[in-house]
Amino acid sequence: MDTNLYLQKILNWLLTSGLHILLILVFTLIALKISKMLSKRLVNLVVRQKEDVEFQKRTQTLVSIVWHAASLGILLVAAMMVLKEFGVEIGPMLAAAGIVGLAVGFGAQSLVKDVISGFFILLEDQIRVGDVVQIAGKGGLVEKISLKTTILRDLSGNVHYVPNGQIDVVTNMTKEFSRYIFDIGVAYREDVDEVMEVIKEVDEELRNDPNFKDDILEPIEIMGLDQFANSAVIIRARTTTKPIQQWRVGREFNRRLKKKFDEKNIQIPFPHLTLYMGEDKQGQAPPLRVLKEEK
Numbered sequence: 001m002d003t004n005l006y007l008q009k010i011l012n013w014l015l016t017s018g019l020h021i022l023l024i025l026v027f028t029l030i031a032l033k034i035s036k037m038l039s040k041r042l043v044n045l046v047v048r049q050k051e052d053v054e055f056q057k058r059t060q061t062l063v064s065i066v067w068h069a070a071s072l073g074i075l076l077v078a079a080m081m082v083l084k085e086f087g088v089e090i091g092p093m094l095a096a097a098g099i100v101g102l103a104v105g106f107g108a109q110s111l112v113k114d115v116i117s118g119f120f121i122l123l124e125d126q127i128r129v130g131d132v133v134q135i136a137g138k139g140g141l142v143e144k145i146s147l148k149t150t151i152l153r154d155l156s157g158n159v160h161y162v163p164n165g166q167i168d169v170v171t172n173m174t175k176e177f178s179r180y181i182f183d184i185g186v187a188y189r190e191d192v193d194e195v196m197e198v199i200k201e202v203d204e205e206l207r208n209d210p211n212f213k214d215d216i217l218e219p220i221e222i223m224g225l226d227q228f229a230n231s232a233v234i235i236r237a238r239t240t241t242k243p244i245q246q247w248r249v250g251r252e253f254n255r256r257l258k259k260k261f262d263e264k265n266i267q268i269p270f271p272h273l274t275l276y277m278g279e280d281k282q283g284q285a286p287p288l289r290v291l292k293e294e295k
Contacts, residue, residue: 017085024085028078032071039066111148113165118147126170132244134171136162174243177217180250182239184257185232187267192233195266196222199237202256212252215245220253232269 040063080090127133127150131142138160140152150167152160186195203220206212218240226236241249261268277285 021082021085024078024081028074031074035070035074036063036067039063039070110163110165114148114163116165117167118145118149118164121145121150121164121167121170122147127172130174130244131172132174134173135169136166138162139171173246176243178241178243178246179238180241180246180253182235182237182250182253183226184235184237185229185269186235186261187231187269188233190233190266192225192235194264195235198260198264198266199235199257202253202260203239206249206253206256212249215242215249217241231271 084090121127122145127135127142127145129142129145133139133142133152135150135152138152138154140154140158140160142150143153143159144151148164150162150164152162154160182199184195184199186192199220199222207216207219216239220237220239222235222237224236225233227234239246239249239253258268260266277288279285
């Protein structure tokens with residue numbers, strides 16, 4: 001008799017709470033599949049698909065992050081519902097979890113800020129591995145990006161670990177293309193138009209060089225005479241190159257321009273100094289003695 005009663009209770013539980021648990025598990029699996037699909041569509045809608053292997057890898061990373069976050073929420077809700085079917089009071093558990101979460105939140109504010117900032121840096125494609133950037137007062141080549149930290153290596157080989165939460169402004173010098181600015185100073189005696197023609201000539205030679213032509217995207221853009229300096233007139237120009245190639249192209253252009261100026265006797269000025277010997281109250285200046293040595 002006791003056995004029959006026990007079996008009857010089990011059967012009743014299976015037909016009520018057991019069925020509810022089964023439905024919860026089925027709906028949980030469905031919700032997980034839907035969340036994965038929606039996460040992928042949401043991220044793809046925001047970042048837009050591009051024919052770029054690195055960009056596609058980044059998209060998959062973001063999809064994984066969003067899906068895991070959604071999955072965690074779904075599983076927590078499902079677990080609470082299953083515990084309730086087993087007769088466990090979830091009210092005290094929710095209260096305890098809220099207190100623990102609040103304490104952890106206060107203790108990990110910077111971590112949460114870093115992770116959120118890192119997520120949006122990845123989402124908006126602000127930085128990629130291999131870019132040259134300036135962030136948080138540091139500049140260098142991006143070696144690694146994670147949700148928490150961006151790692152840079154500067155020209156001297158120093159490695160900088162920058163928490164993403166400290167990044168408020170990103171200056172990316174190598175996104176899609178790069179530019180090099182030339183401030184070319186020549187003496188006041190020189191013909192500015194002639195100097196500009198020489199600049200164009202050097203640029204054309206550089207663009208026809210097999211070692212550089214693939215790195216230069218456009219002919220040099222001469223903006224004109226930019227300023228009258230103390231001992232020179234400054235002509236400003238800029239060249240457009242592939243990412244990270246601007247410094248290589250710019251240095252070679254400067255080298256060739258110097259040689260061309262020398263060939264055409266175009267003077268690159270240097271600061272001039274005027275000596276003033278001073279005067280006494282009678283308006284007389286002391287003599288300036290110059291010693292001449294015979295060689």
